[in-house]
Amino acid sequence: MTDKAVPKGTWVQIHQQILTPEQRAPQVPEDTAKVPLVMITKGFLENEGQMGQIVTVRTLCGRSIEGKLIKVLPRFAHDFGDAVPELLAIGPRVRALLEGGEKQ
Amino acid sequence: MKDNSYQAVMARSNEIMKKAIGMDYSQFARAQLAFDYQALMTEAGYSLEEVVAIQRETGVGNTPLYELKNITKLARMTAPKGKGARIFLKDEASNPSGSFKARRAALSVYHAAKHGYKGVVAATSGNYGAAVASQAAIRGLKSIIVQEAFDSRGVYQPEIEEKGRACEAYGSEVLQLSVGPELFYVFLRVLEDTGFFNASLYTPYAIAGVETLGWEIVQQLKNQYDVKPDMVVITNAGGGNLTGTARGLQKAGSDAVVVGASVDLKGLHMASDNDFNRKSFTTGHTGFGVPFTTWPDRADVPRNAARPLRYMDRYVTITQGEAFYVTELLAQLEGLERGPAGNVSLAAAVALARELDEDQVLVVQETEYTGAGKHVNAQLSFARKNGIEISVGNPADSVPGKSIILPEHPRQIQIVDLDMDDLRRSYLNHALGTLKGAKPLPEDISFLAEDCRVTPEFIESIAQGVK
Numbered sequence: 001m002t003d004k005a006v007p008k009g010t011w012v013q014i015h016q017q018i019l020t021p022e023q024r025a026p027q028v029p030e031d032t033a034k035v036p037l038v039m040i041t042k043g044f045l046e047n048e049g050q051m052g053q054i055v056t057v058r059t060l061c062g063r064s065i066e067g068k069l070i071k072v073l074p075r076f077a078h079d080f081g082d083a084v085p086e087l088l089a090i091g092p093r094v095r096a097l098l099e100g101g102e103k104q
Numbered sequence: 105m106k107d108n109s110y111q112a113v114m115a116r117s118n119e120i121m122k123k124a125i126g127m128d129y130s131q132f133a134r135a136q137l138a139f140d141y142q143a144l145m146t147e148a149g150y151s152l153e154e155v156v157a158i159q160r161e162t163g164v165g166n167t168p169l170y171e172l173k174n175i176t177k178l179a180r181m182t183a184p185k186g187k188g189a190r191i192f193l194k195d196e197a198s199n200p201s202g203s204f205k206a207r208r209a210a211l212s213v214y215h216a217a218k219h220g221y222k223g224v225v226a227a228t229s230g231n232y233g234a235a236v237a238s239q240a241a242i243r244g245l246k247s248i249i250v251q252e253a254f255d256s257r258g259v260y261q262p263e264i265e266e267k268g269r270a271c272e273a274y275g276s277e278v279l280q281l282s283v284g285p286e287l288f289y290v291f292l293r294v295l296e297d298t299g300f301f302n303a304s305l306y307t308p309y310a311i312a313g314v315e316t317l318g319w320e321i322v323q324q325l326k327n328q329y330d331v332k333p334d335m336v337v338i339t340n341a342g343g344g345n346l347t348g349t350a351r352g353l354q355k356a357g358s359d360a361v362v363v364g365a366s367v368d369l370k371g372l373h374m375a376s377d378n379d380f381n382r383k384s385f386t387t388g389h390t391g392f393g394v395p396f397t398t399w400p401d402r403a404d405v406p407r408n409a410a411r412p413l414r415y416m417d418r419y420v421t422i423t424q425g426e427a428f429y430v431t432e433l434l435a436q437l438e439g440l441e442r443g444p445a446g447n448v449s450l451a452a453a454v455a456l457a458r459e460l461d462e463d464q465v466l467v468v469q470e471t472e473y474t475g476a477g478k479h480v481n482a483q484l485s486f487a488r489k490n491g492i493e494i495s496v497g498n499p500a501d502s503v504p505g506k507s508i509i510l511p512e513h514p515r516q517i518q519i520v521d522l523d524m525d526d527l528r529r530s531y532l533n534h535a536l537g538t539l540k541g542a543k544p545l546p547e548d549i550s551f552l553a554e555d556c557r558v559t560p561e562f563i564e565s566i567a568q569g570v571k
Contacts (some may be wrong), residue, residue: 004413018281023110024287032284032377035256039290040280042272059277061223061246063298070340076269078262078477086496086510090429091436094514098177098437 005048006072013042013074014067108305113292124295124302126219129406137535138551139407149308155316162242167198169324174437179457182515189460191453193468197442203237207312209235211313216301217243223300227291229264237274238301250291252454253280255380262477262486263386283377305344306403306410314348321467322356333360334464337449340364341392343410349469350415361417365452366393368421369504375564382489382505384424384483388448398530413556420519425499425509426451433482444480446472455519528556536570
């Protein structure tokens with residue numbers, strides 16, 4: 001993937017550094033001040049590009065934005081997570097309470 | 105060539121905002137601090153009838169109101185004899201983009217279109233992004249959403265990742281940033297580059313949009329159940345939900361007690377890269393709720409139309425574990441699977457219901473949609489992966505950023521009341537502090553008294569201590 005050219009028009013994700021740690025706002029806490037402010041966005045490649053190279057994309061609202069090409073056909077990674085046993089226990093417990101009519 | 109450095113853009117902030125909102129707030133100024141709030145809301149905003157008509161055009165509002173009979177029963181089991189109000193829920197997840205934020209976006213986007221803007225921009229990691237994107241899609245406007253989305257490791261808060269996906273689904277350009285308040289700088293640059301409308305959450309339009317929510321509650325309770333609300337609990341973050349709902353309640357002739365509720369995130373810094381993924385709520389928490397209550401004019405508009413101290417009778421907090429617990433109750437006992445952030449006020453309601461008589465009416469005024477990332481299971485699973493200890497026990501023992509404790513029994517759902525006078529003092533210190541030693545004028549004093557519902561004497565006593 002790294003050497004192969006990504007065709008023009010491909011939906012990709014790009015990365016841009018907005019502020020270096022030195023340029024950050026004076027009020028940010030210590031931990032945040034140590035890292036740069038970065039921006040990630042997506043769009044269609046305006047020209048053929050290479051992973052890790054600076055490219056230009058056309059966003060969904062039609063603007064051109066430049067950045068380092070980091071992902072091709074980016075995946076949505078969020079999900080419903082692993083089962084949480086503590087959560088699963090709640091339903092049966094409260095149903096039993098309602099059925100049993102337990103008073104405090 | 106324009107200077108686009110952080111300092112230069114921030115220095116142009118007022119000028120950029122004026123263009124992006126298309127309104128000169130100075131027309132409402134009355135003294136150093138005083139401004140005519142009611143004039144701002146009536147002259148610059150929209151009447152309730154207009155708001156209803158605008159919202160009908162895009163399918164917003166008229167959401168169902170449900171009585172939560174099983175949760176009420178559970179609350180009564182943990183209440184003194186004769187106590188335990190009937191709990192009702194306004195199902196705001198039924199709005200086009202899945203939250204009450206559609207009401208605010210409907211007005212912002214309508215206003216932008218009416219004034220010839222080609223697009224709208226919103227700085228939000230919350231449901232408002234999807235709401236703006238959805239309303240813009242209906243009205244044929246472009247939209248750009250700027251989100252604080254991930255930490256310096258590149259790890260996304262799953263809820264924000266989901267909201268970003270939703271915005272894209274509605275056709276928005278989504279700009280996702282790492283942690284930090286300089287998001288505002290990026291936001292200003294986008295406004296300047298595009299000439300789009302600032303769909304701020306804090307304009308009179310965005311607040312007027314929520315008034316229908318309060319108004320509908322009163323009408324639906326009357327028409328469906330022949331009762332009036334005695335208390336309405338509102339999740340509080342930026343203050344717009346509370347301000348708008350309370351104004352709507354008043355317009356419908358209600359004198360219900362208005363309670364703000366937030367998740368307690370004490371000890372976590374909102375601009376901290378390390379803390380960013382140690383919290384399980386991205387809104388509805390004290391990290392926004394307290395600063396915006398005690399200084400509303402920190403917002404992205406010259407004068408914030410959301411002024412919670414004008415309308416709030418009580419402000420209570422609950423823990424993250426309690427909000428997750430009631431989210432599970434809502435699904436398991438009432439058959440409504442909704443997002444946890446929208447259930448902050450529901451958690452508070454279980455505790456508040458115990459203070460009221462059985463025949464009294466308590467309304468929880470919102471829900472939000474749920475889905476991948478934006479789900480109680482997704483959030484607890486994510487928290488555990490980030491080293492947060494999850495357990496069952498007494499939620500009062502939990503420490504934000506370290507532990508989440510789910511109640512073992514519904515009796516452990518307990519609210520903590522914040523001291524309203526402390527909040528008012530903090531507001532007054534902020535407001536008077538902006539005078540930098542100058543004395544407040546009589547108009548300023550009466551404005552402040554109205555803005556936080558205290559006597560002029562209370563303000564004089566604070567003013568003496570502020571340098």
